[in-house]
Amino acid sequence: MRAQRSNSRDKILAAAADVARESGPGSLSLDAVASRAGVSKGGLLYNFPTKAKLMQALVEDYLREFERALEAARTAGASGESLLAIYIKLSASDCEEPQPSASWIFSAIAEDPDFLTPIKLFKRQLFERLKGETPDLKALLVCFLAIEGLRSMNLFDSDILSADERGLLVSSLLRIAG
Amino acid sequence: MRAQRSNSRDKILAAAADVARESGPGSLSLDAVASRAGVSKGGLLYNFPTKAKLMQALVEDYLREFERALEAARTAGASGESLLAIYIKLSASDCEEPQPSASWIFSAIAEDPDFLTPIKLFKRQLFERLKGETPDLKALLVCFLAIEGLRSMNLFDSDILSADERGLLVSSLLRIAG
DNA sequence: TTTACTGTACCGTCTGGACGGTCTTGTCAA
DNA sequence: TTGACAAGACCGTCCAGACGGTACAGTAAA
Incomplete structure (x- = not known):
């Protein structure tokens, strides 16, 4: 046993x-x-x-899980939905939970900032992918950054927005995303 | 000497x-x-x-300096400009510098997450102040969060956006802000 | 004389990590 | 079927080093 x-x-x-x-x-x-x-x-x-391997595994699992969720939402969602819209919804529901859920990121960055490199790479690739699929660059920039802001607030456990405001934000972003 | x-x-x-x-x-x-x-x-x-006092001073100085810059931009700027527009411009120019400049925040959060409480409070008050001065809540939400995203990227030293894209983003936000 | 330090020596605590040992499970020849 | 043995999964102890913090004697400018 x-x-x-x-x-x-x-x-x-x-x-x-x-x-x-x-x-x-x-x-x-x-x-x-x-x-x-x-x-x-x-x-x-x-x-x-080693502790470094632990951190690395934490990062890799986190990214793997996010990619999985994104693909799942992509195949499950309405076929006409854009990737940007899916990303917005997924991120919003991620940030719905009151728990930061990923504050180990701060441990990793304190240990060695290089642990974040895979995350940065992932985000850059995601952004490139979105650029390829989104006709309106301005809309993409605004939406992507606003979602980044939402994630940042969640990470820092800084719940400035009320639930209503969060909902209003998401619907505004979805409208901008088209 | x-x-x-x-x-x-x-x-x-x-x-x-x-x-x-x-x-x-x-x-x-x-x-x-x-x-x-x-x-x-x-x-x-x-x-x-104590080390805690050092961290605390770091936070307080940071906030004091930001408030000073905001007031300076407020009195120096065109009189018709909204606070939101000023905040957007100030944050954008803050994030222009390649250096993160505030990565001591990670040290502070590793030491004790409570060190961030004054920052959260400050941000909440700023948001309330903006709500009072901005007629369009949706526009405020989008702009505030996008700026938060920009700051987050700068903090994490994650330069995904090109200079052109950053410029485009800022001009889009200023248009949304009205 | 007071203020604002410098420099050194030291203490207790905590941490990552190395190491040797132990129990369990699987394999395979006889 | 069984006994020998290898490998895997894990335990418990120990240690060197780093860290925050204290204590204190000395010094030089105001």
């Missing part, structure tokens, strides 16, 4: 995110993650030989 | 920002700041008795 076939991996990743959110991004230590995941420190280091 | 009438204070604050930017937010140690500022560790702790 002890050997859980590397499902420990996911438990550890989830535990790391929890620790960062609840104890603050500066308190993301291997000990804290291990105890939270119900795993010994040795076991943690077995799955992720 | 040694006793510089607490102008050391400013040197230390600037040094802290430099260290955070150049060595990464996780390397903001008291030793590093002291040596960068050309001050002994004892001297640093004379000016800021």
